[in-house]
Amino acid sequence: MCVVSWISRRVPRPEAPRLRPRVAPTELTKVDFTELIPEPVPFLGQAAYIQLEFFEGLSRAVGTAPTLGAKEGLSAAAGVALGKHHDLIAELRRMDVEPVDVMAPFAPATARLHHAWSEGDWYELLLAIHVTSGMLDGYFASLANGLPTDVARRVRGILDRGGAGLVLEGELAAAIAAEPGLADRLALWGRSLVGDTLLIARSALHASDARGLDEKVEPIFTELIADHTRRMDALGLTA
Amino acid sequence: MCVVSWISRRVPRPEAPRLRPRVAPTELTKVDFTELIPEPVPFLGQAAYIQLEFFEGLSRAVGTAPTLGAKEGLSAAAGVALGKHHDLIAELRRMDVEPVDVMAPFAPATARLHHAWSEGDWYELLLAIHVTSGMLDGYFASLANGLPTDVARRVRGILDRGGAGLVLEGELAAAIAAEPGLADRLALWGRSLVGDTLLIARSALHASDARGLDEKVEPIFTELIADHTRRMDALGLTA
Numbered sequence: 001m002c003v004v005s006w007i008s009r010r011v012p013r014p015e016a017p018r019l020r021p022r023v024a025p026t027e028l029t030k031v032d033f034t035e036l037i038p039e040p041v042p043f044l045g046q047a048a049y050i051q052l053e054f055f056e057g058l059s060r061a062v063g064t065a066p067t068l069g070a071k072e073g074l075s076a077a078a079g080v081a082l083g084k085h086h087d088l089i090a091e092l093r094r095m096d097v098e099p100v101d102v103m104a105p106f107a108p109a110t111a112r113l114h115h116a117w118s119e120g121d122w123y124e125l126l127l128a129i130h131v132t133s134g135m136l137d138g139y140f141a142s143l144a145n146g147l148p149t150d151v152a153r154r155v156r157g158i159l160d161r162g163g164a165g166l167v168l169e170g171e172l173a174a175a176i177a178a179e180p181g182l183a184d185r186l187a188l189w190g191r192s193l194v195g196d197t198l199l200i201a202r203s204a205l206h207a208s209d210a211r212g213l214d215e216k217v218e219p220i221f222t223e224l225i226a227d228h229t230r231r232m233d234a235l236g237l238t239a
Numbered sequence: 240m241c242v243v244s245w246i247s248r249r250v251p252r253p254e255a256p257r258l259r260p261r262v263a264p265t266e267l268t269k270v271d272f273t274e275l276i277p278e279p280v281p282f283l284g285q286a287a288y289i290q291l292e293f294f295e296g297l298s299r300a301v302g303t304a305p306t307l308g309a310k311e312g313l314s315a316a317a318g319v320a321l322g323k324h325h326d327l328i329a330e331l332r333r334m335d336v337e338p339v340d341v342m343a344p345f346a347p348a349t350a351r352l353h354h355a356w357s358e359g360d361w362y363e364l365l366l367a368i369h370v371t372s373g374m375l376d377g378y379f380a381s382l383a384n385g386l387p388t389d390v391a392r393r394v395r396g397i398l399d400r401g402g403a404g405l406v407l408e409g410e411l412a413a414a415i416a417a418e419p420g421l422a423d424r425l426a427l428w429g430r431s432l433v434g435d436t437l438l439i440a441r442s443a444l445h446a447s448d449a450r451g452l453d454e455k456v457e458p459i460f461t462e463l464i465a466d467h468t469r470r471m472d473a474l475g476l477t478a
Contacts, residue, residue, distance in 0.1 A: 063299065
C-alpha cells in the first residue's frame, strides 16, 4: 500500500538566485519534500497506524518499567503518541472516511515495528522506539508538506509534537553509563532496526514510477540514516 | 498504607426532617461518604496509581486486541485512564509533593490488579478491567467528597469522566453472544475479582479505628457489591 506519488507541483517554482556556490555535500543531495504529493487518506491512515504502534510500544515499556519514575515518564510519552494517533484519526473523520478501514492495509508493513517491541529486553524496547519513532516522525512530518495547505499545517502540528525522544534518551543514557556491556549490545540492536524502518518509509512511496523513484528516494534515505546516526551518537553508540 | 481516617465533620449536621418513614433496606444501610475524611496526599497518590494500573491493563488490551476496531475503541479508553492519572498527578504537584514518592507505597496493594491483567485471556482481561475500574472509580469518587472543597470538586471531575465502561461492555456483550461457553467462564472469573478489589478499597481506609471502622465500612462494601452485581447483570452474567 503506497500513499505518496511522485508528481511535480502544477506551478513550476522559479530557480532561486544562488548567492554562494553550493558545495556542501549535504546540500548536493538535499531533497525537496514538497515534490512528493501524498494522497491524503492513505497517508493519514498509515501515519495514524504508526502512532498507534508507537503507543503500543511505549505502553509496553510502561508496563515493564523497572522503576516507578521510569513508568511515569514513559506514560507521558505514551500519552503523546496516543494523542497524535487520535488527532490523525480525527483528520480522517473530517474527510468522511472510516479510520479503521483506511488503517487496516498498513498492518503488515507496521508489524515490523510490533516485532521490534517484543524481541528484546526493556532497554532494547526503548531503543527500538527511539530509533523508529525518531526516523519515522521526521519523515512523515516532511512528507506532510505535500498535502493540501490546511491539512499540511495541521498534520505538521500533530507530528512535530515532541514526545518520547527526551524520555527515552534519558533512560537509555543512564543505563548505558551504569552497565558496561550494554552500549555494544544496543549498538548492534540499533543497526538491525534501520533496515525495517526504511522498508516502512519506502512503503509510503508510490511504486508506479519505481524506476525514477528509486533515484529520487535515495537521498531521502541518506538523510534518514544521517539523522539516525546523530541520534545514536547522542547516546555514544556506533550507528 | 491507609489514606482515609474516619473522623466526624467538625460542624454537626442537623437531622434532616423525615417526610416519610425510612423503610427501604438500602436506605437503612446507606453510608454518608462525607463522614470519611481522606488525607489528600496519600488519597491522591493511591487514586493516581490505580489509574496508572487501569491504563496498563487497557493498553495491554489494545496490544492484544483481535481486531483493529477493538484496538481503536480501547485505545481511546486507555487515553482517558492515562488522562485521569496525569490530572491526579498534577493535583499532587500543586501540593508540592513528588508524585512518585507518594505513589510508591501503594504498589503492593495495586499489584493485585496487575495480576488480574496477566492471568486470563483477552476477554478475562476486559472483564477484569470492567469489574475493578467500575467498582474503584465510583468508590474513590465518593471518597473524594471528604476532601477540602476545591480539591474535592476537581478530583470528582477527574474521576467521574466516563471512559472504559461502554467500550468494554460492548466488546464483552458481543463476545458473550457469539461464544456459548464464555458467559459461564466469565461469571466465575468476575466473582474471583471481587475479593481483591474490596481489599484495595479497604486499603484506602484508616486501620487505627479498626473495630469501629469495620462496622461502618460494611455498608460501603455492600453497596460496592450491589454496584458490581448490576454491572454483571448488564452483561447477563451471574455475579
